Amino acid sequence: MxxxxxxxxxxxxxxxxxxxxxxxxxxxxxxxxxxxxxxxxxxxxxxxxxxxxxxxxxxxxxxxxxxxxxxxxxxxxxxxxxxxxxxxxxxxxxxxxxxxxxxxxxxxxxxxxxxxxxxxxxxxxxxxxxxxxxxxxxxxxxxxxxxxxxxxxxxxxxxxxxxxxxxxxxxxxxxxxxxxxxxxxxxxxxxxxxxxxxxxxxxxxxxxxxxxxxxxxxxxxxxxxxxxxxxxxxxxxxxxxxxxxxxxxxxxxxxxxxxxxxxxxxxxxxxxxxxxxxxxxxxxxxxxxxxxxxxxxxxxxxxxxxxxxxxxxxxxxxxRRLPMLERDDGAFDPHAYEQLTAAYRNTGDDRAARLVQLAKLRRHRRTLPWYGRLWGRLQDAAVGYGFRPLRAAVWLLSLLAAGSVAFALEHPRALKAAEAPEFDPVFYTLDLLLPVISFGQESAFAPSGWHRSLSYVLILTGWILATTVVAGVTRTVSRQ
Incomplete structure (x- = not known):
């Protein structure tokens, strides 16, 4: 240019x-x-x-x-x-x-x-x-x-x-x-x-x-x-x-x-x-x-x-953190709960970590068939899946008190009167509740009428409580 x-x-x-x-x-x-x-x-x-x-x-x-x-x-x-x-x-x-x-x-x-x-x-x-x-x-x-x-x-x-x-x-x-x-x-x-x-x-x-x-x-x-x-x-x-x-x-x-x-x-x-x-x-x-x-x-x-x-x-x-995990519109993801648990443990908040683990098990329960959900609810109510073991003690003490009063008011019949020990309503109830311990009372006396039904309830409840406690302790030990 x-x-x-x-x-x-x-x-x-x-x-x-x-x-x-x-x-x-x-x-x-x-x-x-x-x-x-x-x-x-x-x-x-x-x-x-x-x-x-x-x-x-x-x-x-x-x-x-x-x-x-x-x-x-x-x-x-x-x-x-x-x-x-x-x-x-x-x-x-x-x-x-x-x-x-x-x-x-x-x-x-x-x-x-x-x-x-x-x-x-x-x-x-x-x-x-x-x-x-x-x-x-x-x-x-x-x-x-x-x-x-x-x-x-x-x-x-x-x-x-x-x-x-x-x-x-x-x-x-x-x-x-x-x-x-x-x-x-x-x-x-x-x-x-x-x-x-x-x-x-x-x-x-x-x-x-x-x-x-x-x-x-x-x-x-x-x-x-x-x-x-x-x-x-x-x-x-x-x-x-x-x-x-x-x-x-x-x-x-x-x-x-x-x-x-x-x-x-x-x-x-x-x-x-x-x-x-x-x-x-x-x-x-x-x-x-x-x-x-x-x-x-x-x-x-x-x-x-x-x-x-x-x-x-x-x-x-x-x-305040758990609703975040509930808002994921995908399938149940246990990894998200484990991450939140680890974050709380890194800060030393063990109580919050246990709550997250409990929430994870409750969320997982929704994915199970009806019998799995029923068993899960029993574990939750009994011991909070092992995260609330004091619940088992409360249940045992309540059932022990109810059984002791019931059997104290009306003693069950001795199977062999000459050989039977002196009846003790407290230890008799404990014999029914604790499946792995024997005080010699259950085998010596046979309840009748509605007391028999009560004894069956105590035996069944004892087994459920024992199983849930063992499951909870096992889960706790495996986490540690």
Whole structure:
């Protein structure tokens, strides 16, 4: 392009490029005259074949320009800094396959951005941008960080992602504080060496996904404090060795899964302080070292099959944690109860651990046939499946008192009067109740009438109590 073909504004930019001088074209109205307008082909020619001066670093530094036409840098190599602040683009910049040194479009307005498979040796800044179409950075390689703080991005087609970052590789952080999107953010297969910061972000796509991070690989943390997500978040298979911070977050996907973190490997997960999750919470097969889970945030449906965690905070009574296990709409999962039991034992709360084990046996009882349920109810009523052994003593003392009084009022007939010992109603009742101990009373006397029925009841009850106590003790010993 000949320099004689340039407008005054373009000529000014052309001369400033060689020394990297910033050109501010802001005026009262960017549409009022040609002094703010720059043709995209001029910028392309400048970036590819612009003037250079010895000892100076060439750079395109613009503020407040209106870029007309298509800025087409597909598969180009640009070794100078590109810094276009608070600019306005009439067409979508095409950067797919390009190799850039640094890209800063902060505060600009764009109808979209096509930069798939782009390689950037520095950072990319889209801070405070207003983008009315999709941002396509799939497969890009960014040696620095990606900044989309406070950006407003909307997909013009509901079927297209608003922010397409699948298979992207970022060697630093993905900074998206205060980001506002209307549509899907695709992060599946992405690799971020640092952290992903979505604090105070507003993600809006009711009835669909707001974030698809399947197999996402994060080097540090995923931060979503005070985030508001109206749509489904899918992190299936993600690896986040740091923490997922969802303190004070709002997760809403009525009738769908609000958060899916199944098969994930997570160092620490915080879900506290916000309103109850609207939609399902799916943590199946996830491995989490420390889980900060507030009961008040749990939705009506929670899927915890094969979830593994080491610590569960804040410390809550077992009565407040057990409903979480009842909300899993799948089949009975004893592993979930064992995990909660282990978490209580790690904190030294043996009482809560016993309550969880008791709840597990009661839940398992529902899956048994009628005779198994009947036997389970007997064990529960008698000794609480071995977790409440004092119940057996209460039953034995009650039956001992009733039998002693009944047989004291009317002695049973001696089988051999000459050889029979002196009748003792207390030890006679004990002989009936305790199947493995004999005081010589039961074999010497034979009750009649309703006393015979009472003796049968005492014998049967004694056997049931003895069996349940033995089962409870065996279960306790095996746990220890």
């Amino acid at each position: 000949e320099i004689n073909d340039l407008t005054p504004a373009e000529h000014r930019v052309w001369r400033a490029f060689a020394t990297g001088t910033e050109v501010d074209l802001r005026g009262p109205d960017p549409d009022s005259g040609p002094e703010q307008r720059l043709r995209a082909p001029v910028l392309r020619a400048l970036l590819l074949n612009g003037p250079r001066e010895p000892g100076e670093i060439a750079a395109l530094r613009l503020v407040g320009a209106r870029v007309t036409g298509v800025l087409d840098l597909r598969n180009a190599t640009v070794d100078s800094v590109v810094r276009l602040l608070r600019c306005r683009f009439d067409s979508v910049p095409r950067l797919s396959g390009a190799q850039l040194n640094y890209l800063n479009l902060s505060g600009s307005e764009l109808p979209g951005l096509a930069a798939a498979r782009t390689r950037i040796d520095g950072s990319v800044r889209l801070t405070d941008c207003r983008i009315s179409g999709p941002v396509h950075l799939a497969g890009a390689q960014i040696a620095g960080a990606l900044f989309v703080d406070r950006a407003d991005i909307a997909a013009d087609d509901p079927a297209q992602p608003a922010l397409q970052l699948n298979q992207i590789s970022i060697d630093d952080d993905l900074c998206a504080r205060g980001l506002r999107t209307r549509g899907l953010i695709r992060l599946d297969g992405a690799s971020v060496a640092g952290s992903i910061d979505l604090e105070e972000a507003e993600l809006h796509n009711p009835g669909g996904h707001v974030l698809d991070g399947e197999s996402l690989d994060v080097g540090a943390n995923l931060l979503g404090r005070r985030m508001r997500a109206h749509g489904r978040i899918d992190l299936r298979g993600a690896r986040i060795p740091g923490r997922i911070d969802l303190l004070y977050a709002t997760l809403s996907a009525p009738g769908d899964t609000a958060l899916r973190a199944s098969s994930c490997a997570i160092g620490e997960m915080l879900l506290r302080g916000g309103p109850p999750v609207q939609g399902r919470l799916n943590l199946r097969r996830a491995v989490i070292d420390q889980l900060h889970l507030e009961p008040e945030m749990l939705p009506t449906q929670v899927r915890l099959l094969a979830l593994t965690y080491t610590f569960l905070t804040p410390h809550e009574p077992a009565e």
